[in-house]
Amino acid sequence: MPEIDIKKQKILIVEDNPHFRTLIQSILQALGVENIEEARDGAEAMEVLRGYDADLAILDWKMDGVDGIECVRRIRNDTESPNRFLPIIMLTGYTEESLMNEARNAGVNDFLGKPISAKSLLTRIISVLDQEFSYVETETYFGPDRRRQQFPHQGNDRRKEQMNFVKLKVYERMESRVG
Amino acid sequence: MADEEKPKIITPPNTLKSKVKTGGPGAVDEAALERAEAVIEGLTGSYLEWVQDDLKKLQAAFDQFVADNNAENLDKIFQISHDIKGQGGSFGYKLMTAVGNELCRFIEKTETVTPQTAEAIRLHVETLKIIIGRDLKGDGGKEGEALLVGLQQVSDKLLEG
Numbered sequence: 001m002p003e004i005d006i007k008k009q010k011i012l013i014v015e016d017n018p019h020f021r022t023l024i025q026s027i028l029q030a031l032g033v034e035n036i037e038e039a040r041d042g043a044e045a046m047e048v049l050r051g052y053d054a055d056l057a058i059l060d061w062k063m064d065g066v067d068g069i070e071c072v073r074r075i076r077n078d079t080e081s082p083n084r085f086l087p088i089i090m091l092t093g094y095t096e097e098s099l100m101n102e103a104r105n106a107g108v109n110d111f112l113g114k115p116i117s118a119k120s121l122l123t124r125i126i127s128v129l130d131q132e133f134s135y136v137e138t139e140t141y142f143g144p145d146r147r148r149q150q151f152p153h154q155g156n157d158r159r160k161e162q163m164n165f166v167k168l169k170v171y172e173r174m175e176s177r178v179g
Numbered sequence: 180m181a182d183e184e185k186p187k188i189i190t191p192p193n194t195l196k197s198k199v200k201t202g203g204p205g206a207v208d209e210a211a212l213e214r215a216e217a218v219i220e221g222l223t224g225s226y227l228e229w230v231q232d233d234l235k236k237l238q239a240a241f242d243q244f245v246a247d248n249n250a251e252n253l254d255k256i257f258q259i260s261h262d263i264k265g266q267g268g269s270f271g272y273k274l275m276t277a278v279g280n281e282l283c284r285f286i287e288k289t290e291t292v293t294p295q296t297a298e299a300i301r302l303h304v305e306t307l308k309i310i311i312g313r314d315l316k317g318d319g320g321k322e323g324e325a326l327l328v329g330l331q332q333v334s335d336k337l338l339e340g
Contacts, residue, residue, distance in 0.1 A: 006207060017262055019229045023269060026222060030215035031207050062261065085191035093265045093283075115268030115276055118215035122207060137187040145188065 006125060007032040012054040014038075014045040014071060015091070016063040020114075024058060027118050042071025049075070049082045056128065058112070058121075061092040061103070068092075069106045076107040076142045084142060085135060087128045091116070107143025109133060219269060226270040227311070233263050234308055241297075241304050248292045256300060257286045263307060274310045274319045277327055278303060285334045295337045306330055 011033055015021045021038055028036055037052050039045035043066040045057070057075070061068040068090055075081050075088065090108045092099075103111065109131075112124045134145040237259045244252040260282040267275025282303040289296055306326050309315070315323050 019226075019266060020262075022225070023219070023222065023266070026218050027215050030218040031211055062258070093261055093280075114265035117269060118212055118219060122212060122215070126207075133191065135189040135191055137189060138185075 005032070006122075006129070007034055009033055009055045009125075009129075010035045010037070010053060011125075012037050012039065012045060012048060012052065012057040014040075014042065014057060014063070014068065015060040016040050016065065017060070020060065020091075024116070024121070027116075027121055030118070031122060040065070042066030042068065042074060045071050046074055046078070046081075049086070054083070054086060056125065057086055057088045059088055059090050059108075061090055061094060061099075069103060072103070072106040072108055072143075085133075087133070089124055089128055104146055105141065105143075107141070109144050220271075223270050226266065226272075230263065230266065230272075230275065230311055233259055233266075234304075234311065237263070237304055237307070241300055244300070245297050248297065253286060253289070253292070257283060260286075260303070260307075271316045272310065273317055274315050274323045274327065275307060277318075278306050278310065278330065281327070281330055281334060282307075285338070288338055293337075299334055299337045302330060302333055 011028060013021055013024050013028075013036065015024065015038070025036055025038065037048050037054070039048045041063045042059075045059070045066075048054075049057075059068040059071055066074075072088055072090070075086055076084055087109045088107070089110045089112050090103050091112050091114055092103070093114045094100075100111065110124055110128050112120060135143060136145045136147075237256065240252065240255040240259055244256060260279045262279075264276050264279025264283060267273060267277075267279060282300065285299055285303065309326065310319065310323070313322070315326075318324070319326065
């Protein structure tokens with residue numbers, strides 16, 4: 001893994017579950033990130049972003065109030081959006097293709113499947129930080145260039161979505177191999 | 180029409196990468212990663228409190244569903260089990276993730292609520308409680324395998340029936 005200093009990144013966590021927020025924040029702090037803000041849903045995220053020049057947002061998909069997809073749409077499309085180019089990682093336990101496409105079409109940069117680990121979170125952050133995203137604007141879409149987006153294989157998490165015990169074992173082997 | 184749909188490619192001002200230093204004293208290395216993993220490990224006690232709360236909420240949602248088996252109450256069960264699924268694996272309780280996942284999938288596949296629906300959900304809820312009650316970490320070994328396989332068989336049978 002490349003040695004990357006993410007200390008100076010301003011990271012916004014948007015998550016309605018306080019336990020997940022604690023988990024993500026604890027991991028980020030342990031990795032050295034000093035400037036973290038939190039929001040409980042998409043509406044609060046937009047409020048926070050007006051006064052917080054975030055470098056990266058980590059959004060949950062399913063939230064009470066304004067959910068992750070709608071929040072991404074607002075960040076990308078609202079005329080008063082503070083930063084339409086904000087890199088966005090979407091946290092999700094949903095891996096159905098149609099839902100992934102919905103998130104892509106809303107303009108996410110990347111996905112991170114739950115449950116997360118320190119390594120999976122760091123890997124995804126580095127992946128987003130390392131990519132030079134081109135953005136595309138059409139009449140119906142604004143966001144990362146989907147033609148060139150290479151979403152990392154969600155293999156681990158996708159399999160977990162469907163796992164039976166045997167698949168769980170396979171997943172563990174894959175994870176240890178990747179890790 | 181072609182003009183209307185022609186995408187405009189924009190290269191954003193990339194202030195992000197300029198802040199990302201490679202190497203140096205503050206770089207995230209394996210040691211930092213290990214510290215982060217240790218922090219998660221240290222949160223296990225908190226997780227066990229959180230999950231007890233979730234299990235209580237899940238039981239309450241299930242009781243509500245039994246009293247009134249409407250879609251709203253079923254959705255509450257889904258939401259809570261989805262949270263349980265999302266957290267377990269982070270703290271080493273992969274079976275919680277696996278069973279939470281099974282419960283979510285079962286609810287998603289449920290088209291018509293029957294008396295057997297509640298029975299299947301009850302089994303999942305009880306299994307989740309057993310995993311925490313017996314502190315079945317990881318895949319839970321043979322006991323975990325038996326629990327999961329049994330649940331899947333029951334769920335499949337009920338969904339078929």
